[in-house]
Amino acid sequence: GTGLGCPTYTAEALEHLQKIVGPAVVEGQTATTWVAPGWTAELDASDNLILRRSS
Incomplete structure (x- = not known):
């Protein structure tokens, strides 16, 4: 494969x-999250990382 x-x-x-x-990439103490091209991640008020497909 190729690097990104x-x-x-x-x-x-x-x-x-x-x-x-x-x-x-979002690195945390208990998880690492890949945010793919075409997606967004947002930290909500309760510290949940919410991923959404971009429109």
Whole structure:
């Protein structure tokens, strides 16, 4: 396969309602999340990482 350069975020450093546009990686203490191209991730008020397909 080929490599894909993308930003890496630390989950604990994310701001609430901060939107991350894929491709990206979010690294946390208990999970690593791949945000694919065409998707976004957003940290909600309860610290849940919500992934949505971009329109």
